[in-house]
Amino acid sequence: MAQIIGSVTTSHVPAIGRAIARNLQADPYWKPFFDGFAPVHRWLREAKPDVVVIFYNDHGLNFFLDKMPTFAVGAAAEYRNADEGWGIPEVPPFKGEQKLAWHLIEQLIARDFDLTTCQEMVVDHALTLPMALLWPDHERSGWPVRIVPVCINTVQFPLPSAKRCYALGEAVGEAVRAWKSDERVLVMGTGGLSHQLDGERAGFINKDFDLQFMESLVHDPRWATQYSIHELVEKTGTQGVELLMWLAARAALGNGPVKRVHQNYHIPISNTASGLMLLEPAAR
């Protein structure tokens, strides 16, 4: 059976793409952020994932308001990045892991998740930047993994609840572990942490909540599911609600104990409190 080797959750701020393009990793503004990934790179060299299941939210590249799925799973052979309108360089295409994609689709729909399935899908910065942060050599050596994107709507309210996103992640985890294959699967969740781009409250950040949330993923992963979406927006900002992707990724690790391999938290990157966590199942 396939094995889930860990989860990486990270912010996906567009400005990261500009910083990578300009080689600003050692710049004083960016260093505390990029340095946070060194332990993840070391871990990846040992852990050698074959496949990444990545929870992310589209920001108006693949989906528009004409059709807005709550949960969408990619089942494409290839995923391309594209122009998002504000000019960060595009990354090379990703190979899709179609067998796992269809296995997930079958298992999840059997468990009453009413998914949208996509055989064509362009992927935006919320997927490409975290991948580029984990594999900074991708321009030279390509992506060493195949992917299954799972997109969660955080554009148009009502959004799926934290409880529902946790359940989705849990079901994804169980489906991956029941996949007849020897593949090593990494789960990713991208977005957050607290930030708000729109309105007079733009610039809102909530450090106390973010740190409590990160801690909860280790010891009490369902903690954030006590909150409604409205409460999460109030506590973390209109875009801070992207912590839903972190919850889904954490839930995929299952209900057993997890080990925190690494964590980083830094304010601010652009308008955002940036977070990074690497967890692995404790009984590995």
Next chain:
Amino acid sequence: MTLPEALKEIPGTTLFDGRQAMKGYALNKMCYSFNSAANREEFQRDEEAYCTKYGLDAAQREAIRSRNVLGLIAAGGNVYYLAKFAGILGLDVQDLGALQTGMTKEQFKARLLAQR
């Protein structure tokens, strides 16, 4: 069966719900079109004609004309699509933050740093 309750307002925050999504559809559709370089150029050649092509209403056109970010949100704009309009103007999300809070960009950045 209980329906979701009316929610208390979060100050300085407009949730992009069905009401906003209906109101802002034309505006957001126009901004979504800015994913294409050819469309960005067409907009820049003749902004008014481009707004007409997408059927923007008077409030939306005025907010586009005056680069009024809060006005664009009030007119149903969603920040993810508006960011593509901001991209044409060479503005990033910190510029947008400054414009919405009445600060200079430096003040807005200082406010972010103060939350460390």
